[in-house]
Amino acid sequence: xxxxxxxxxxxxxHAAVTAAGDGWLVGADFGLADIAVGCALGxxxxxxxxxxxxxxxxxxxxxxxxxxxxxxxxxxRPEAQAIPGQ
Numbered sequence: 001x002x003x004x005x006x007x008x009x010x011x012x013x014h015a016a017v018t019a020a021g022d023g024w025l026v027g028a029d030f031g032l033a034d035i036a037v038g039c040a041l042g043x044x045x046x047x048x049x050x051x052x053x054x055x056x057x058x059x060x061x062x063x064x065x066x067x068x069x070x071x072x073x074x075x076x077r078p079e080a081q082a083i084p085g086q
Contacts, residue, residue, distance in 0.1 A: 014057040
């Protein structure tokens with residue numbers, strides 16, 4: 001049931017990024033919404049590596065690549081660490 005929520009969230013993000021085209025999510029300038037989406041995608045990679053969002057959401061793949069191309073964004077990527085108790 002929880003994965004359905006993740007899938008629905010990715011579908012909504014994919015639609016928003018698709019609607020934005022080559023721009024950022026809110027207007028022409030890079031902003032907090034873009035950072036939030038990038039963090040969410042990074043969290044999926046970090047904590048749910050078995051979920052293949054890339055094959056289902058090609059616009060998110062391109063968006064994530066644009067984010068990673070920004071040195072300030074790429075420099076903040078955390079290293080994977082085990083979650084205590086899991």
